[in-house]
Amino acid sequence: MAQHPDVAIVGGGVIGLTAAYELAKAGFTVEVLDRGPLGAEASWAGAGIIPPGNFERAATPIDRLRALGSVGMPLLASELRDRTGLDTGYRRCGGIEFLHPHDRDVLELWEAEGFPFDQLTGDTLTQLEPAAAGFTGEPYLLPTCAQVRNPWHVRALIAACEQLGVRLRPDTPVEGWHSVGRRVTGVRLSSGATVAAGTCVLAAGAWSETLLKPLGQQPGVHPVRGQIVLFHRPAPRLQRVLMAGKRYFVPRDDGRVLVGSTEEPEAGFEKCPTAAGVNELLRFTTTLIPGWAGAEVEKTWAGLRPGSADGLPYIGSVPGWDGVLVATGHFRAGVQLSVGTARILTELLTGRPPAVPVEAFRLDRPPGCATQQAFRS
Ligand SMILES: Cc1cc2nc3c(=O)[nH]c(=O)nc-3n(C[C@H](O)[C@H](O)[C@H](O)COP(=O)(O)OP(=O)(O)OC[C@H]3O[C@@H](n4cnc5c(N)ncnc54)[C@H](O)[C@@H]3O)c2cc1C
Numbered sequence: 500m501a502q503h504p505d506v507a508i509v510g511g512g513v514i515g516l517t518a519a520y521e522l523a524k525a526g527f528t529v530e531v532l533d534r535g536p537l538g539a540e541a542s543w544a545g546a547g548i549i550p551p552g553n554f555e556r557a558a559t560p561i562d563r564l565r566a567l568g569s570v571g572m573p574l575l576a577s578e579l580r581d582r583t584g585l586d587t588g589y590r591r592c593g594g595i596e597f598l599h600p601h602d603r604d605v606l607e608l609w610e611a612e613g614f615p616f617d618q619l620t621g622d623t624l625t626q627l628e629p630a631a632a633g634f635t636g637e638p639y640l641l642p643t644c645a646q647v648r649n650p651w652h653v654r655a656l657i658a659a660c661e662q663l664g665v666r667l668r669p670d671t672p673v674e675g676w677h678s679v680g681r682r683v684t685g686v687r688l689s690s691g692a693t694v695a696a697g698t699c700v701l702a703a704g705a706w707s708e709t710l711l712k713p714l715g716q717q718p719g720v721h722p723v724r725g726q727i728v729l730f731h732r733p734a735p736r737l738q739r740v741l742m743a744g745k746r747y748f749v750p751r752d753d754g755r756v757l758v759g760s761t762e763e764p765e766a767g768f769e770k771c772p773t774a775a776g777v778n779e780l781l782r783f784t785t786t787l788i789p790g791w792a793g794a795e796v797e798k799t800w801a802g803l804r805p806g807s808a809d810g811l812p813y814i815g816s817v818p819g820w821d822g823v824l825v826a827t828g829h830f831r832a833g834v835q836l837s838v839g840t841a842r843i844l845t846e847l848l849t850g851r852p853p854a855v856p857v858e859a860f861r862l863d864r865p866p867g868c869a870t871q872q873a874f875r876s
Pocket of ligand 1: 509510511512513514515532533534535536537538539540541542543544545546547548549671672673674702703704705706707724725726727759760801802803804805826827828829830831832833834835836
């Protein structure tokens with residue numbers, strides 16, 4: 500590793516780590532700085548749903564970014580396994596989404612995008628997923644819906660980064676920037692030391708806004724708490740991800756099931772499960788699957804999603820500054836969007852045209868320009 504890395508990444512969540520991995524593969528020397536343990540925030544807490552996608556036909560930039568994840572995540576999973584021997588938990592388990600009449604626009608987006616989906620009859624639904632008999636709405640089977648197991652996915656990314664010579668620095672809080680004129684030349688640590696770098700990348704998740712402020716940007720990145728209830732092998736068992744609006748059930752291979760999630764911007768940076776949040780998820784569960792009323796709750800937890808003003812991420816340059824890029828605000832979709840985000844950052848740093856137009860994700864976009872998205876969970 501050169502004394503000064505080509506790239507210093509602030510934040511070792513799934514966004515920072517995937518970017519570090521791709522940039523190191525592209526030949527950059529990379530350093531990742533995290534104020535705590537690596538990959539222990541939203542990227543650990545999430546449910547890991549990877550919805551389907553079709554890059555060629557996706558209608559909007561955000562749907563194209565998601566499609567890069569849908570296609571790229573299985574490749575990343577097998578690459579990480581080859582390099583490290585670690586399983587990310589990537590499984591193309593399929594999913595069932597329950598739609599209501601007001602969700603017609605979502606169906607139109609799916610049709611336009613052209614990934615496989617099938618409307619199920621009540622009988623087929625109960626054959627496929629007996630536990631889902633009590634769900635309301637029209638069930639649609641999404642055979643290419645997939646999942647990763649978040650703690651496994653970040654663990655494999657960390658190991659692969661280490662193997663590629665990325666300098667990983669947990670417990671290293673970044674306090675600000677070092678700049679010369681309008682060029683960011685490094686990061687300032689809370690210890691007072693500076694890490695000089697050719698380019699700095701801000702990927703500090705829900706905490707990004709404080710580091711954007713000194714660069715004259717206040718896009719409104721904010722924490723949105725999401726709680727999860729983990730059931731220990733409830734019966735009847737689920738095979739597929741079940742999605743009902745913003746709520747979902749994600750079955751793991753070992754029979755455990757994650758039920759999520761709440762959306763609580765009012766909680767600020769308070770990251771603990773609450774009686775009200777857990778109660779809401781338990782009520783949701785037992786209303787839809789009454790047979791699970793006696794199931795064992797193994798664990799509950801919460802994470803802070805990096806919310807943005809309009810639900811879309813911020814990816815690309817910082818207006819008025821050289822030497823710094825941003826990749827934050829991925830809200831409910833940071834895992835599925837991580838592959839595309841890392842690709843865009845690598846393209847920007849290698850001077851290639853980005854696969855997805857980054858205009859849509861610029862920091863200074865006008866408010867209210869977000870478009871309809873094909874998935875809500
Ligand atoms: C309950 C829940 C369910 C979810 N389900 C899904 C899902 O099914 N599919 C999906 O795609 N997404 C899902 N998400 C969203 C996804 O988890 C996030 O969008 C994603 O993890 C964001 O990644 P990140 O790297 O930007 O942020 P984080 O993982 O939060 O990482 C940011 C890192 O920056 C570090 N940091 C902060 N400030 C500093 C500083 N000053 N100096 C150094 N380091 C700093 C933090 O310590 C942290 O490690 C879910 C999220 C939650 C909470």
